[in-house]
Amino acid sequence: MRAHHLTQPPKARAGDRVAVLSPAWAAPAHFPAIHEQAMRRLVDLTGLVPVEYPTTRRPDASPSDRAADLMSAFSDPSIRAILATIGGDDQILVIPHLEPAAVRHDPKPFVGYSDNTNLHHWLWTNGVASFYGGSTQVHLGSGPRVDDVHARSLRAALLDGGVIDVVEPGESEDFGAPWTEPRSLSEFGVRERTEPWTWAGGTGVVTGRTWGGCLEVIDQLLIADRFPFAPTVLEGAILLLETSELLPPADWVARVLRAMGERGLLESLAGVVAARPPASSLEVMPSSEDRVAYRAAQRDAVVEMIERYNPDAVVCVGPPFGHTRPQWILPYGGEVSLDPARGSVTADYGSAG
Numbered sequence: 275m276r277a278h279h280l281t282q283p284p285k286a287r288a289g290d291r292v293a294v295l296s297p298a299w300a301a302p303a304h305f306p307a308i309h310e311q312a313m314r315r316l317v318d319l320t321g322l323v324p325v326e327y328p329t330t331r332r333p334d335a336s337p338s339d340r341a342a343d344l345m346s347a348f349s350d351p352s353i354r355a356i357l358a359t360i361g362g363d364d365q366i367l368v369i370p371h372l373e374p375a376a377v378r379h380d381p382k383p384f385v386g387y388s389d390n391t392n393l394h395h396w397l398w399t400n401g402v403a404s405f406y407g408g409s410t411q412v413h414l415g416s417g418p419r420v421d422d423v424h425a426r427s428l429r430a431a432l433l434d435g436g437v438i439d440v441v442e443p444g445e446s447e448d449f450g451a452p453w454t455e456p457r458s459l460s461e462f463g464v465r466e467r468t469e470p471w472t473w474a475g476g477t478g479v480v481t482g483r484t485w486g487g488c489l490e491v492i493d494q495l496l497i498a499d500r501f502p503f504a505p506t507v508l509e510g511a512i513l514l515l516e517t518s519e520l521l522p523p524a525d526w527v528a529r530v531l532r533a534m535g536e537r538g539l540l541e542s543l544a545g546v547v548a549a550r551p552p553a554s555s556l557e558v559m560p561s562s563e564d565r566v567a568y569r570a571a572q573r574d575a576v577v578e579m580i581e582r583y584n585p586d587a588v589v590c591v592g593p594p595f596g597h598t599r600p601q602w603i604l605p606y607g608g609e610v611s612l613d614p615a616r617g618s619v620t621a622d623y624g625s626a627g
Contacts, residue, residue: 278507280403280483280607282624283381286354286432288321293347293355294410296330297340298362298389301411303333305453309359312415316357319414319425320433325353337364341371344393349376354383355432360411361388361518366494368392374400383432385603387596388518391487394606395495398485399502403607405431405623406487406514407595416450417462421600430623431603440593440619443600444468448552449519450599463599466562468550469569471592473614474577480544480588481611484604486514488596490522493530496537505538512610513540515576516549516596521558524571528579535583545588545612547604547619548576549596588612593619 286292294313296302302309309331313324327343329335347353369392377400384390384397385408397404407413408431413424420428423443430436447463485508486492492515495501517527534540551572553565560568573591580589590612595602602621604610609622 283383290354292322294324296359298365300333301360303331308415312410315414337367338371356384358386360409365389365392391491406606407603427603435624435626446598448554474589476586476588479613482510482512482544484512509542510544513546517551519555524575528575531579540583548591552597
């Protein structure tokens with residue numbers, strides 16, 4: 275990992291312009307009220323000036339058109355950060371249209387999660403760190419307010435920097451009120467108490483730069499041969515793992531991690547952080563007992579596979595940086611520290627300008 279140089283983009287400042295893009299699904303085209311509330315809250319929370327691009331609200335935008343907007347934002351010196359409106363399922367088609375020169379010339383923070391794992395990985399491959407988490411539609415625009423941990427980590431990613439303990443909010447929702455309903459602008463979804471995080475593997479403090487993301491996307495990246503490095507590039511790294519509202523079964527999670535282990539991607543990690551997974555969706559609502567069992571099965575699959583390929587790696591399962599809310603935004607290519615004795619995860623968001 276240390277042989278693969280990563281640039282930490284400089285922070286924005288209040289009053290700077292930031293791009294708000296839809297590199298995957300153009301949710302603002304379908305739910306404009308959520309989007310517009312998100313933009314107002316972004317201004318109130320950060321003092322930044324959101325700038326939309328032609329495909330931000332264009333539902334039929336081609337992969338090349340979405341890539342052109344990304345390149346325009348990265349090439350514009352007045353744009354000091356880029357935020358994704360939401361994820362999706364076809365961003366893998368956008369990546370081949372991107373050119374790294376502009377990104378390397380003027381790196382700037384990118385914030386997103388889920389299908390945006392494609393873009394995080396592409397930036398990481400081209401030597402630029404980013405921030406995993408955040409969706410303007412989900413975490414800024416919907417509900418009665420922005421969750422405190424999300425606001426704190428968004429400001430740290432874009433403006434303030436700093437080293438922050440990633441704390442458990444104590445409650446979680448798998449999804450919010452349907453965006454087709456007016457109450458989605460003023461109500462959270464059903465929130466439940468969270469379980470304690472699970473620690474396994476090594477017992478010492480480890481610190482490493484992060485790589486990973488949504489496991490369903492990592493699976494696509496590896497099949498498409500988008501990982502151009504030898505496995506040793508992940509030596510000493512912290513692997514970030516999370517799963518989506520597709521609710522993959524634990525045996526699928528285990529198979530993907532087993533394949534990663536056979537490829538050599540797990541054996542030299544310093545640690546693994548696996549997010550609290552969603553266990554329900556608007557379409558699928560198991561009982562409370564079944565949701566607990568689902569999360570436990572996925573936890574056990576992660577712990578078992580990491581123990582098989584790297585028993586000394588420190589494993590923490592439960593921090594909310596994935597498809598649940600409240601959500602932390604974490605450094606991608608920046609440093610995260612795991613302390614099993616203290617039961618803490620600490621993230622370094624870099625330095626303010």
